[in-house]
Each structure stands twice: as C-alpha cells, then as structure tokens.
Amino acid sequence: MPSSPRKLLAHWVTGGVSMQSIxxxxxxxxxxxxFVASIGFSSIHAHNAAIAAFGIGAFFWLVIGTIVTVRLMTGGELSPAATTGLSAYLAAPATANIAWMLSHPEPVGLISSFV
Structure with a gap:
C-alpha cells in the first residue's frame, strides 16, 4: 500500500487496486x-491556511468518497474484516464539521445561532 495520500490516489487512478478490495x-x-490540519491552522489563527486545508480535504472527500460509495453500492458485500471500517465513513463528516465551525466562528444564519 502506498504511503502518502498522493501516492494512494495515483495508485488508484492507474488501476492498481481492484474494486473488490476498496x-x-x-x-x-x-x-x-x-480537516485535522484545518483545525490546527484555525487554532493558531492561520485563517487562509485553514480554508486551504479544508478545501483540499473537501476535494479528496468528493473524489475518494465517490469511489468508496460506488464500490459499496456495486461491488457486493464487504468481507467481515472490512465491515468494521464502515465507522471510518463517519470520520470525514465529523472532522469536516469541526474544521468548518472553527474556521468560521461567527454565526452564519438562523440555524447556526442555535448551536
């Protein structure tokens, strides 16, 4: 398995991974x-870096999330060992929510004024 996110994405794009193993x-x-990097940047008041890290995370969430979702919808049943990884599906929205709230601390509208 490749060691960096860029190598992992390149490995996927070049056809190095079968759909059944995703x-x-x-x-x-x-x-x-x-998203964790965005949280860290927000904590040191590096707003532009926090927004940039959030954007990169959102981009990869769209790309990788789409690949994983398509596999879950069309690739058949997951192996029993891989079903525990379904909890990892929640890591992206959870950390994205925290990153967004920290990088945008002011209330945005009626709903966020209740938070």
Missing part, C-alpha cells in the same frame, strides 16, 4: 487528515 478505510489516510 473499503471505507481508504478514506482515513486521505480525507480527515486535511
């Missing part, structure tokens, strides 16, 4: 890391 655990090394 599972939600593939989201973990690629997507939430950028």
């Amino acid at each position: 599972h939600p655990g593939y989201l973990l090394p690629v997507v939430p890391g950028f």
Whole structure:
C-alpha cells in the first residue's frame, strides 16, 4: 500500500487496486487528515491556511468518497474484516464539521445561532 495520500490516489487512478478490495478505510489516510490540519491552522489563527486545508480535504472527500460509495453500492458485500471500517465513513463528516465551525466562528444564519 502506498504511503502518502498522493501516492494512494495515483495508485488508484492507474488501476492498481481492484474494486473488490476498496473499503471505507481508504478514506482515513486521505480525507480527515486535511480537516485535522484545518483545525490546527484555525487554532493558531492561520485563517487562509485553514480554508486551504479544508478545501483540499473537501476535494479528496468528493473524489475518494465517490469511489468508496460506488464500490459499496456495486461491488457486493464487504468481507467481515472490512465491515468494521464502515465507522471510518463517519470520520470525514465529523472532522469536516469541526474544521468548518472553527474556521468560521461567527454565526452564519438562523440555524447556526442555535448551536
């Protein structure tokens, strides 16, 4: 397995992974890391860097999330060992939510004024 998110994406794009071996655990090394970086940048008041990291995370969430979702919809049943990785599917929205709230601390509208 490639060691960096860029190598992992290149490995997928070049056809190095069969559809049957893809599972939600593939989201973990690629997507939430950028959202965690955005959280860190927000904590040191580096707003532009936080927004950039959030954007990169959102991009990879769309790309990798689509691949994983298509596999879950069309690739048949996951192996029992891979079903525990379904919890990794929640890491992206959870960390994205925290990253967004920290990088945009002011209330945006009626709904966020209740939060």
